[in-house]
Amino acid sequence: MLKWFEETDRESPNIIYSRIRLVRNWTEYPFSGKLTEGQAREMVSRLEKGMRDFCLEEGRDYDFTMLEELSDLERRALRERRILNGTLASKKDPVGLILSRDERVSLVLNGDDHIRMQFIAPGMKLKELWKEADRADDFINGIFPYAYDRKYGFLTAYPTNVGTGLRASAVVHLPALSSGKKFSSLLGEMSRFGASVRGLYGEGNENYGSLYVVSNQKTLGVTEEEIAGLVEKVARQLAEQEQQVRDMALSSDRLGQEDEAYKSYGVLKYARRLTWKDAMIFLSRMMTGVSDGILKFDGPCPVFSIMLGIQKANLQRISQRPLSRAELDVARAGYIRAELPELSGI
Amino acid sequence: MLCEKCRVREATIQYTEVVNGVRTEHNFCAQCASEMDLGQDFPLGRLLSGLLGLGTESPREEKYSQVVCPTCGTSYGDFVKNSRFGCPDCYEVFDLLISDKIKQLQGSDSHKGKTAKNQTEKTERQEERAEAPSDGKDGLEEQIARLYACQQAAVRREDYEEAARCRDEIRKLRTGSETDA
Ligand SMILES: [Zn+2]
Ligand SMILES: [Zn+2]
Numbered sequence: 030m031l032k033w034f035e036e037t038d039r040e041s042p043n044i045i046y047s048r049i050r051l052v053r054n055w056t057e058y059p060f061s062g063k064l065t066e067g068q069a070r071e072m073v074s075r076l077e078k079g080m081r082d083f084c085l086e087e088g089r090d091y092d093f094t095m096l097e098e099l100s101d102l103e104r105r106a107l108r109e110r111r112i113l114n115g116t117l118a119s120k121k122d123p124v125g126l127i128l129s130r131d132e133r134v135s136l137v138l139n140g141d142d143h144i145r146m147q148f149i150a151p152g153m154k155l156k157e158l159w160k161e162a163d164r165a166d167d168f169i170n171g172i173f174p175y176a177y178d179r180k181y182g183f184l185t186a187y188p189t190n191v192g193t194g195l196r197a198s199a200v201v202h203l204p205a206l207s208s209g210k211k212f213s214s215l216l217g218e219m220s221r222f223g224a225s226v227r228g229l230y231g232e233g234n235e236n237y238g239s240l241y242v243v244s245n246q247k248t249l250g251v252t253e254e255e256i257a258g259l260v261e262k263v264a265r266q267l268a269e270q271e272q273q274v275r276d277m278a279l280s281s282d283r284l285g286q287e288d289e290a291y292k293s294y295g296v297l298k299y300a301r302r303l304t305w306k307d308a309m310i311f312l313s314r315m316m317t318g319v320s321d322g323i324l325k326f327d328g329p330c331p332v333f334s335i336m337l338g339i340q341k342a343n344l345q346r347i348s349q350r351p352l353s354r355a356e357l358d359v360a361r362a363g364y365i366r367a368e369l370p371e372l373s374g375i
Numbered sequence: 376m377l378c379e380k381c382r383v384r385e386a387t388i389q390y391t392e393v394v395n396g397v398r399t400e401h402n403f404c405a406q407c408a409s410e411m412d413l414g415q416d417f418p419l420g421r422l423l424s425g426l427l428g429l430g431t432e433s434p435r436e437e438k439y440s441q442v443v444c445p446t447c448g449t450s451y452g453d454f455v456k457n458s459r460f461g462c463p464d465c466y467e468v469f470d471l472l473i474s475d476k477i478k479q480l481q482g483s484d485s486h487k488g489k490t491a492k493n494q495t496e497k498t499e500r501q502e503e504r505a506e507a508p509s510d511g512k513d514g515l516e517e518q519i520a521r522l523y524a525c526q527q528a529a530v531r532r533e534d535y536e537e538a539a540r541c542r543d544e545i546r547k548l549r550t551g552s553e554t555d556a
Contacts, residue, residue, distance in 0.1 A: 056493070059447045059462035167492060174493035176463035179549065181477075182486025184463040188477050191466075192486045223482070250483020 030090075033133045034110070034337055037329045038152025042320050043268035045200040045240060045333050048111070048149045049158040049257070051166055052142040052185050052194040054176040060186040061139050066123065069139050073125040076138045079172040080127055086168060089129045096124040105342035111149065116141065134165075141186050142194075144169065151333075153264060155197050155257040163253070182249065192249030197257045199264035200229055202320070204239040204313050205274040206267065215270075223247055224263040230309070237309035238336060243267065275321060290318025298369050302355075303362040308339050312365075326370045335368050378403050444468040445539060467542055467549075471526060519545055 034046070054060060058072050077093055084091040096104060096117070108118040112132065117124060117140050125138035137145040146165060148158040176184040182192040190196070206212060216226045225246050228236030243264045245256045279286050293314035297303075303311075316332040318324040337343070344360045345352050352360055378386040379402055386402035442451040449461030451472055460466065478484040526541035 054463065056463065060460060062457075062459060063447045063449070063461040163489070166489075170492050175491040177491035177493065178463070178466055178486075180485055181466055182488070183491065184460075184466055186459050186461075188458070188460065188473065189480065191477070192481065192483075193488050247481050247483070249477070249481035250485060250487055252488035254488075 030130050032110075032334075033131055033149055033151060034334045035331050036151050037331050038150075038154075041153040041265070041268065043202045043271050044153045044264055045202055046149060046151050047153050047155045047158060047199040047261075047264075048147060048197070049155065049162045050148075050196040050198075051146045051162050052190050053144045053146075053166070053169070053173075053183060054185065055143045055173045056176050057174075058143065061122070061141060061143060062186060064122075064139070069123045072143065073123050073138045076144065076173070077125055077127070080136060080138075080169070082172070083165065083168050084127065087129075087134070087165070089131070089134065091127050091129050091134075094126050094128070096120070096126055102342055102345055106340075106346050109340040109342050110337055112147070113137070134161075142190070144173075153199060153261060155199065155261045159197070159253055159257045190248050192247075193251070193253050193256065195248055195253050195256050196244055197260040198242050198244035199260055201241050201243060201264050201268050201271070202239060202313070202316055203241050203267060203271045204317055205278065206271040207236070207239050207241070209274065215267075219243070219263050219267070220246070222259060222263060223251075224259055226263070226267070237306050238313045240313075240336075241267070275317065279321060286318075286321070287323050289314055290321075290323045293318065294324055294369070294372065297365050299366070300362045302358040303339075303365065304358055305339060305341075305361065308361055308365060309336065312336055312339075325373050327373045328370060330370055335365060338364055338368065376402050442469065442472065442538075464546075467546060471523065515548055519548055522548070 038044075055072070055076070058064060058068060061069065064072065073095070096113075099107075104113065104118045107113045107126075108115065110132065112126070112128065112135050117137060120140070122139065124140055125136075127136040127138070129135070133149055135147045137147075146162060146169075148162050148165075150158055178184055183194040185191050185194055203212075206215070219226050223246050224243055226241050226243050229240040229242050230236055230238055243260055245251075245260055248256075251259075275286075293311040297308070297311050297315060312332055312335060315324065319326075319330050319332060324330070339361045341357060344357055344364060347364070348356075348360055376386045378384050443449070444461060444465045445468070446464040447461035449465055451469055454460060454465070454469060454473075460469075474484055522541045522545045526538050526545070529538035529541060
């Protein structure tokens with residue numbers, strides 16, 4: 030079965046994926062930080078039993094794992110694939126994970142909050158994802174009463190999530206826009222609408238790959254539809270402005286753009302050693318070339334899937350042993366050579 | 376400049392939060408920034424500590440740090456340190472101390488959107504009341520507001536027993552006669 034990141038979405042260029050995250054707490058227990066180990070174990074097991082019906086109802090294939098049964102490497106690989114965040118990947122308490130085989134849907138039990146649902150899809154699918162999350166949430170709420178207050182809405186361990194408990198986000202590819210002088214003031218403008226934009230893999234010039242995460246700042250006093258709508262609007266606006274800059278570059282210097290795309294493909298296809306930084310720079314240029322129709326393949330070319338795959342934990346997982354820095358660069362180049370499809374029509 | 380989180384390493388990452396048009400500059404070292412997952416989840420949870428004035432040793436903060444949630448044992452001091460509540464009741468216990476900060480952070484202090492569909496008597500009663508004629512509801516809200524004022528005054532004079540009594544009254548009004556699930 031294909032994972033969500035192996036699929037490509039051609040409908041919304043420069044929007045790589047979108048995600049809905051919802052956190053909820055069960056009235057029967059204090060928040061996760063205050064649970065004893067015994068309580069936490071009991072709660073995770075009760076939640077998991079209750080969720081079995083949800084999984085059946087959904088008709089997807091799900092796997093249940095306790096994070097403590099996973100090796101450190103596997104946890105880090107889950108973090109690289111955006112299933113766990115940094116806190117969860119290193120958390121030592123009993124944490125349950127229900128993960129659909131395509132990795133589009135994940136439920137973390139006893140993370141920062143009792144239940145953390147995540148729905149993810151390639152392209153801009155926030156409206157659809159919210160509908161899916163809303164249905165799942167209703168179903169789960171039918172089994173487990175939620176901590177809820179008339180004033181503050183859904184109660185969460187961190188007050189930054191209180192209210193809707195909803196974080197909507199979209200990852201956009203902005204290589205041309207982000208290299209412009211006005212980029213930081215543009216981001217400032219976006220944050221005035223209540224959206225935050227930050228680098229997926231770092232800040233400023235260090236954000237190799239030029240991928241940016243747009244997400245809502247507020248969770249209280251705005252409806253779920255307003256949140257999803259705001260993030261979608263800002264992400265689409267950034268993606269469109271990016272395209273305008275690129276179209277200008279294409280019409281003024283097409284040869285230059287083609288040269289950059291083909292050179293990047295060439296390096297990635299034939300290099301024997303690649304650092305993460307170099308690989309991300311060339312993959313980002315290739316992503317631009319694919320999106321602008323310069324690089325053509327017979328089938329899809331999921332560049333983002335390769336970006337996820339070249340991270341440290343995944344490469345070590347494939348090699349089934351720890352790798353030194355030099356070995357990692359060799360493994361990375363090998364991974365990319367194997368994953369990159371052949372160009373068509375040259 | 377030192378990283379504002381660990382105060383040990385040099386800050387290399389500048390980070391601007393804009394909440395409600397208020398721009399706040401943050402400076403972190405690479406390690407703390409990566410631990411906070413600037414990319415994935417919202418880091419403000421941790422930054423709330425800064426907003427609440429961690430490190431300022433005003434007598435006011437010191438006094439409040441003694442307020443403790445009777446359900447889970449979280450003190451206001453714990454909350455300021457971790458920006459994290461211990462149980463749903465903490466929201467009521469610390470409401471007076473944090474409602475302004477939550478409003479500042481979220482731009483609002485009342486929920487809009489989806490409501491819980493808990494299949495318990497408690498919620499059914501809540502819903503009944505929500506559907507009651509508005510004059511009845513206003514009376515309830517007024518009563519709650521009065522009790523809040525009373526609770527606030529009690530906290531100010533460090534009369535935590537009285538504050539707890541007001542809190543229980545508020546809870547009763549909000550959720551019907553039951554106090555615990
Ligand atoms: Zn630091
Ligand atoms: Zn509490």
